[in-house]
Amino acid sequence: MRKASRLFEIIQILRLATRPVTAATIAGTLEVTVRSIYRDIAALQGMRVPIEGGRGIGYIMRPGFDLPPLMFSIEETEAIVLSLALLERTGDDELKEAARRVNQKIAGAIPAPLRQTLHSKALHAWGTIAPSPLGLDLALVRRAIRDEQKLMLDYRDEAGRATQRTIQPLALIYYSATAVVVAWCDLRQAMRNFRADRVENCGLSADYFRGEGDGLRDLWISGWRTSPPPGPPPSSTR
Structure with missing residues (x-):
């Protein structure tokens, strides 16, 4: 989690708390170290955010501080x-x-x-719920898209053939059956779509493609005139 997002999350946690919240609790919620939380709280206090408390006691937001209100119809x-x-x-x-x-x-x-x-539970989204893919962490894919970092895949295609790919992930398309990763494939030197439920293993590469993501997405979108984006994939037969 980026520091700016983490500072915002800490404010939200303390704003909604009714009693002091320990640094360990905040660290567990945000999945960072306690030391990072101590530094973040010190930074917020330096910005005059009225956080009171200390180590071993917990922290709480002094009344009167709030973020701009959300006004929705x-x-x-x-x-x-x-x-x-x-x-x-x-x-x-x-x-x-x-x-x-x-x-x-x-x-x-x-x-x-x-x-x-x-x-009120008056509004519902109904239909098939996609299972979480076993070999692919979709959160990892989304972070790789944001950071423009390559991914290494062990992939099995519809015919059962296994290949190893290094890809530049560009987009995620969610369907009711599975998710599809749109990426530039270094092996094929072309744009490819990878079904999440056919990925057997995935990890981050040490290589990046920074500054190239927007151009590759434009290339993908321009291809819709001759090859539209993938439709809903068929059910997996794993």
Whole structure:
């Protein structure tokens, strides 16, 4: 997690807390070291964010500090609720957990009449829920896309042939059956689509393709005129 995102998350955790929260608890929630939390809290206090407490005691936000309010209409709130529900149908465990945190943050920031929309269970996203792929961490793929870092795959195609690929991941397409990674394949020297449920193993490469991602995505999109983006993949027969 980048430092700016982590500072925002710490503010949110303390803003919603009703009692002091220890650095260890915050570190466990954000999956970083306790030492990082101590440094982050010191940085926030240096920015005049009114955090009180200390090591071994816990931290709490002094009343009166808040982030700018989120002002959503009923229709906008319903759009968010349905979008978050759709995330539950993906096989991306990190995004599903993020959706639950978004729900909590919105509930803590909007007026009571709109908050009821979040808890009424009147809106549902129905259909097949994609299983989490066994050999591929979709969170790792999303981070590699953001950081423009290459990935190494052990991949098995629809005919069962196994290959090893080094790819430049550009986009993720979520379907009800599985997710598809759109990438430039160094082996084939072409754009390729890789089904997440056919990846047997995946790891980060030491190589990057920084500054090239946008151009490669433009190349992919320009190809839609002759070869449209992949439709829903057939059911896996693993």
